[in-house]
Amino acid sequence: MASSQTILVLLRMFLVVQVTFAQTGIDIKNLYDELFNKRSYNKNTSPHSNLSEAITITVEFSLQGINYLDEMEEKLATTANIKLEWKDAFLSWDKRYFKNISYLYVPQDEVWKPDISLQNGFTKLRELGDQVILVTVQHKGEIEWNPLEVFETKCDIDITKFPFDSQICKLVFRMWTYKQEDVRFKLKKGPVHTDAYERNGIWGLSSSNITQERGTIVISLSLDRKSEYYILTIICPIILLSLLNIFTFVIPVDSGEKIGYSMTVHLAFAVLLTIISSSLPVNSQTTSYLAVYVISLLIKGTAIVMVTVIQVRLHHRPNNIDLSPIYRCIVKICHRKCTCSGRRVQPKTDNIRNSISSLNENFDISMHSSSNVTVLIIKNHSESPRLQLDAESDNDEDGNNIYTWTNVSAALDYFFFCFFAVVDIILAVLFFKALL
Structure with missing residues (x-):
């Protein structure tokens, strides 16, 4: 009983080691040779499995950041990657005959790609991606292409409410050659991905949306200017x-x-x-x-x-x-x-002082003191020169x-x-x- 279990364990270990060391560079080379040489794969041929059915391109957009927005040139520069998925009927294999290889990395220039490009681009029209970007080919013919780009697009700028303005800029992608009967877009569920988004010092991203309009993919970005500065x-x-x-x-x-x-x-x-x-x-x-x-x-x-x-x-x-x-x-x-604003209520001490001063002006006040009695003599003036001057000045002011x-x-x-x-x-x- 113990010997049978030991044999079973050794057999499992042998199978694991065999599977682990089965996928080598030679096997991948053989698979690559099978797909692109023996089968005479042509990247200029549309990968239809059935010509009566259109190729479905699944689109997913991820925004990395807002580089800048030039109000004078009305140009928006963004860094983003657009993920495209489709099925190529000529790039599928049975992984049982190729040491269980389930996927393969291929340069993007060696496989068929949809001629998708930026419609409202600010620069010369060119294809997405670069030669260094690889596409992932699954054994069932499913291809995943994820090009990272710096998109420069036109954006209508409204500076009426500067510096409290908001701008809505769009990135429009479309097929330039293929008709909708041959190749069509399909959006993945969910909005624009902003998980890796890096904030901009001038513009804040308030909302984003992706829609499909008449055979085009439209990504709308709502930007709010940061007005503190x-x-x-x-x-x-x-x-x-x-x-x-x-x-x-x-x-x-x-x-x-x-x-x-x-x-x-x-x-x-x-x-x-x-x-x-x-x-x-x-x-x-x-x-x-x-x-x-x-x-x-x-x-x-x-x-x-x-x-x-x-x-x-x-x-x-x-x-x-x-x-x-x-x-x-x-x-x-x-x-x-x-005159109206100059009328103020004076303190009581000021009133007393004003009264005494007026008495001194209008009357002659003298004090005679004896040993026990102090006599206050007040002489009235019939006419005060001060009052006459004040009256004359008032009349002059009037x-x-x-x-x-x-x-x-x-x-x-x-x-x-x-x-x-x-x-x-x-x-x-x-x-x-x-x-x-």
């Missing part, structure tokens, strides 16, 4: 400079720095525009809201410089030149506004003294500060509303 380097400096621009009207004209400040901010804005222009995508089909916003701010800055120059000119006009009704109206409105060119300049400061602040807010709200 553009917010920090473009939008924030623009908004800050636009705020500095309106503070031109806070600087007094007599300081002599009003025109210099406005010109400095305006030139800084122009230099920033030069830097921004290199980041803005160039496209004549669509116009970016950001470009329109920047041009609007530039026009606003130019208007501020012009208004400032005119304001300085008005400030230095002689007072013997009468004011027009428009200037009088502006000064009057500003004077009333400043008259023509407020209508001077200096007051016109101050009123224009107040008016244009409010006006351009409102314009700045409206432009910013419209810009962000259009983007979001």
Whole structure:
């Protein structure tokens, strides 16, 4: 009994060793010679087992990464591999007669391949893959071809919402020679494979889809631009400079720095525009809201410089030149506004001090002290010169003294500060509303 089991174990070991060492390079060479020489395989012959049936090409797409998206040339470069599977009736064998060899690696140029190519490619039309790529041939004639490519495709770019824009780019594959009656596509179940996808620093892949349309394979990629960099380097400096621009009207004209400040901010804005222009995508089909916003701010800055120059000119006009009704109206409105805003409630101590000072002005107060009694003598003045001067000044202010060119300049400061602040807010709200 023990001897029979020993013999059985040795026999199994012999069979395993025989099978292990059966598949050698010579056997593979013999199989290769059988398929391609003895059978006179011709890669230019369509591998139909039945001419009445079309060859089915199973397609599977795997995206490796987004290389770049050129907005100026409208070109998308992606790295991906497209997996194609079909059955070749002339490349099948019985593995029992070839030492149980079930598959074989063959260079792609030695077998029949579908003439599939990129329809919307950016470069010259050429076949997929390369000479170094091998195809896998199964013993039942099933062939698997998995070429890795850098696809450069055309992509219609819409930069209207830059830098918060999204782009939809497509890769379209089709047969150039074979008709659908001879060769047809079939999609594997499942979306585009992104297991090995490497993220891009500028574009994020939000979604991907693969469909079959009229004998073509269409891979759609939805890309979202990562806007953090553009917010920090473009939008924030623009908004800050636009705020500095309106503070031109806070600087007094007599300081002599009003025109210099406005010109400095305006030139800084122009230099920033030069830097921004290199980041803005160039496209004549669509116009970016950001470009329109920047041009609007530039026009606003130019208007501020012009208004400032005119304001300085008005400030230095002689007072013997009468004011027009428009200037009088502006000064009057500003004077009333400043008068209303200047009324404040003073503390009690200030009220007491003001009362004492008024008493000193209106009455003669003297103190006579004796050993036990202190006598306070108050003499009333019938007419106070201070009150008369105040009354006269009030009458003058109500008259023509407020209508001077200096007051016109101050009123224009107040008016244009409010006006351009409102314009700045409206432009910013419209810009962000259009983007979001």
